[in-house]
Amino acid sequence: MSRSPRQIHLAAHFPGVNSTTVWTDPASGSQIDFAAFEYFARTAERGLFDYVFLAEGLRLREHKGRVHELDVLGRPNTLAVLAALTAVTDHVGLVGTLSTTFNEPYELARQLASLDHLSGGRAGWNAVTSSDAFHGANFRRGGFLAHADRYERAKEFAALSKKLWDSWDEGEALPRRIRHSGPQFDVDARFDVPRSPQGRPVIVQAGDSADGRDFGAEHAEVIFSLHQDFDAARVFYDDVKGRLAAWGREEDSLKILPGATFVIGDTAAEAHERSREIALQQVRPEQALTYLEQVWGRDLSGYDPDGPLPDVEPDTGAETARGWANRHAAVQARIASLRELSEAEGLSVRELVIRLTAKHTFVGTPEFIAGEIDRYVQERATDGFTVVGHLTPHGLDEFATRVVPLLQERGSYRDSYDEGATLRDLLGLPAAVPAGAAVAQ
Ligand SMILES: Cc1cc2nc3c(=O)[nH]c(=O)nc-3n(C[C@H](O)[C@H](O)[C@H](O)COP(=O)(O)O)c2cc1C
Numbered sequence: 001m002s003r004s005p006r007q008i009h010l011a012a013h014f015p016g017v018n019s020t021t022v023w024t025d026p027a028s029g030s031q032i033d034f035a036a037f038e039y040f041a042r043t044a045e046r047g048l049f050d051y052v053f054l055a056e057g058l059r060l061r062e063h064k065g066r067v068h069e070l071d072v073l074g075r076p077n078t079l080a081v082l083a084a085l086t087a088v089t090d091h092v093g094l095v096g097t098l099s100t101t102f103n104e105p106y107e108l109a110r111q112l113a114s115l116d117h118l119s120g121g122r123a124g125w126n127a128v129t130s131s132d133a134f135h136g137a138n139f140r141r142g143g144f145l146a147h148a149d150r151y152e153r154a155k156e157f158a159a160l161s162k163k164l165w166d167s168w169d170e171g172e173a174l175p176r177r178i179r180h181s182g183p184q185f186d187v188d189a190r191f192d193v194p195r196s197p198q199g200r201p202v203i204v205q206a207g208d209s210a211d212g213r214d215f216g217a218e219h220a221e222v223i224f225s226l227h228q229d230f231d232a233a234r235v236f237y238d239d240v241k242g243r244l245a246a247w248g249r250e251e252d253s254l255k256i257l258p259g260a261t262f263v264i265g266d267t268a269a270e271a272h273e274r275s276r277e278i279a280l281q282q283v284r285p286e287q288a289l290t291y292l293e294q295v296w297g298r299d300l301s302g303y304d305p306d307g308p309l310p311d312v313e314p315d316t317g318a319e320t321a322r323g324w325a326n327r328h329a330a331v332q333a334r335i336a337s338l339r340e341l342s343e344a345e346g347l348s349v350r351e352l353v354i355r356l357t358a359k360h361t362f363v364g365t366p367e368f369i370a371g372e373i374d375r376y377v378q379e380r381a382t383d384g385f386t387v388v389g390h391l392t393p394h395g396l397d398e399f400a401t402r403v404v405p406l407l408q409e410r411g412s413y414r415d416s417y418d419e420g421a422t423l424r425d426l427l428g429l430p431a432a433v434p435a436g437a438a439v440a441q
Pocket of ligand 1: 054
């Protein structure tokens with residue numbers, strides 16, 4: 001008797017502020033109008049996805065001191081969008097990116113618990129630490145925290161959130177009082193949102209350093225990773241899953257869903273041709289130079305995007321738009337590796353940036369793409385993918401229509417949602433065990 005295949009998990013990333021999204025395409029819609037979010041979430045639900053996923057940035061993108069229009073300008077508040085989506089969807093999970101650096105645990109925990117109630121157990125939280133230095137200036141604290149401090153704060157944030165969520169014991173009319181005193185937070189609280197359908201929202205994590213992976217191994221139930229090439233994905237999978245035992249966790253209590261782009265064609269040749277056209281839309285000449293200016297920390301507008309890399313040194317004293325601040329050695333090393341790659345392969349500025357930011361993960365016929373996704377999951381390189389289309393809000397249409405049925409035929413993807421399934425159920429995660437019930441330390 002053959003064993004049933006491992007089940008594929010899919011998340012749907014609403015395309016937004018990133019180089020993947022093409023805003024110049026006439027088919028692009030709004031990233032503000034609720035109709036766009038509704039359309040997207042309904043498509044994800046049609047494709048039986050585990051969840052809809054929103055990224056978040058807390059400041060408009062700036063470049064050379066000015067708000068820049070190379071990508072989209074502005075987006076609505078994540079929790080407001082997800083709350084509205086609860087009313088127009090029935091099954092799909094709703095996961096928002098919300099920073100541990102720029103929020104307070106009590107307030108965020110009650111917002112997320114509320115979303116879990118409103119959605120009937122479909123809420124999730126992508127707990128990011130926000131690397132963008134510029135975000136800090138929008139907050140009273142100002143500036144930004146050093147990398148290690150951000151993860152210290154994230155760990156205490158997540159642990160305190162869990163205590164608050166767990167403070168309504170099963171069957172008790174009143175919550176326990178939570179007294180927490182730590183380096184980051186002093187809270188003396190009775191949590192005002194009763195225990196939610198999932199007990200706790202599902203915690204997602206995105207961050208790649210050793211600190212980030214440790215945070216993920218301790219607290220996350222899904223990791224949104226960057227590692228999409230098969231070999232790199234498998235190395236990451238083994239690394240992170242290997243960290244779980246230290247926290248008394250099983251392999252299946254954490255799912256790894258790397259971001260993946262896709263381009264579908266009726267033939268392989270057609271798909272590759274489309275992929276090339278989309279890459280050229282994603283990285284226009286001015287975007288290629290902007291990318292380099294953010295690495296070099298200086299004005300490179302005199303350089304030809306179709307020519308070789310600039311021969312000047314970086315200005316490592318300058319603060320750059322993305323907050324890669326003042327790390328002289330790191331910037332030098334990054335530039336050296338970019339030079340090496342472009343020289344080895346004879347890449348112009350634009351071709352190099354296409355290689356770095358617009359190399360599509362899966363390009364081919366629907367059969368090819370379904371086969372690849374299944375292979376990654378069966379061979380334990382991933383538990384599925386966070387699928388990112390290049391158009392808003394129609395980026396998922398073709399995937400839902402043409403790839404999903406083939407995954408179902410393979411027996412590795414659901415045919416329907418179970419009635420009343422929570423996000424935790426969809427992901428095949430264990431129930432959230434209240435802190436009080438945990439093994440005594
Ligand atoms: C795939 C991925 C997606 C991320 N998305 C966001 C985001 O939407 N908003 C945000 O503020 N930070 C985001 N981050 C930043 C991380 O939370 C973290 O601050 C950053 O990656 C630095 O941590 P690291 O060195 O552990 O990677 C993302 C990081 C990764 C790797």
